[in-house]
Amino acid sequence: MTDEIILPPYIGVDPQRIVVVNSTADAIAASRILAASDVLGFDTESKPVFMKGQVSQGPHLIQLATLETVFLYPIRRGESYVLLQQILESTSILKVGFGLGDDQQRLHAKLGITTQHVLDLARALRTDSRCDVGAKTAVAQFFGQKLQKSKKISTSNWAVLPLTDKQKQYAADDAHVALKIYHAWQAQRDQG
Template sequence: MLPESLPPAAAEPELPPYEGVSIGDIVLVVSPHGAAEAREALLAEDVIGFDTESKPTFRKAEVSTGPHLIQLATESRVYLFPVGQLPEDHGLKAILESKRILKVGFGLGSDLAQLHARLQIEARNILDLSRALRSEKPGQTLGAKTAVAQFFGRRLQKSRRTTTSNWANPRLTERQMLYAANDAHVALRVYRAALLCDPRLQERHRAGREVRQADLPHSPD
């Protein structure tokens, strides 16, 4: 059951579309300079949006070689890391394995397993909003589209054609970049909105802030 302060979700087709980020808010991390910028910005945050994309598999028993794209979002920027073009010092391990930065996203189970298998990254301090947020229907997880409708009264548009596109392509289209960026950014926005009315998330956020403060270097007396 959702917190009482949340309005009931309207029928999704009747809702206005969710605006999302613009292409100017997206940074494609394919150079050492871009990686340094991304690392500095992301390590300064207490919470970031997180998602990955993988080239789909269509044949039975075909094994995915993903992730092919990793998306990390702050309030103002979304950093896209194409795995096949990562600069040597990309900083993903430091960011995703940080215990003080909370990474929030939807349906992250397979994302975490693929990260470990392909990049040997053991992501820490992860919050899967699909499980953390309460669905109106008992026993069901809450997806990004439903969460956007309930928290913002908007319709998150998900194109199946883009979802199943080739995320391993060395040149992503603008449509792919916007789709991927919004997946991570909307998770961060939903988390921030949920903090206003969910005591369980508030408690976790406070605990994380204490860890963050404890990890900061102390000035000498």
């Protein structure tokens, strides 16, 4: 018999606080809120590739979170993302997330966006130089809760719109939990 500790589930973002940016008006409203922030949760989602040598065409979704709202940007072919680019390339807004190396490379390759002032929590939270810390581990460590990450949703087709409610929730939680963990980590460092 094992003494496995059962953690309560992490309760994600309220669905009413998830905004899908589908128009220029949405983008303007989102950029005003995002530009007023000093730190944002950040992530991207891409349609998965399953064949060896196949190259991802992502990102298909970009997520940016404040503590109050998560903005989801579906990426459509041929559209301009000037306001989003300004946020992602800002040197005065810190963008935090987990495992952001591929995200940054894909953003540059697909949209010409060179993200600036980014903190990859997977590396920042390491306790040894070889082991990155994932969001699940960080949620358990900082909040004493279990982050549910559905493989079915994570490997769903992020290029097909509209997104399902489960996709929206998954994507929003990824960006939002990174921001919450960043703040908890900073509070812990300030106390230590």
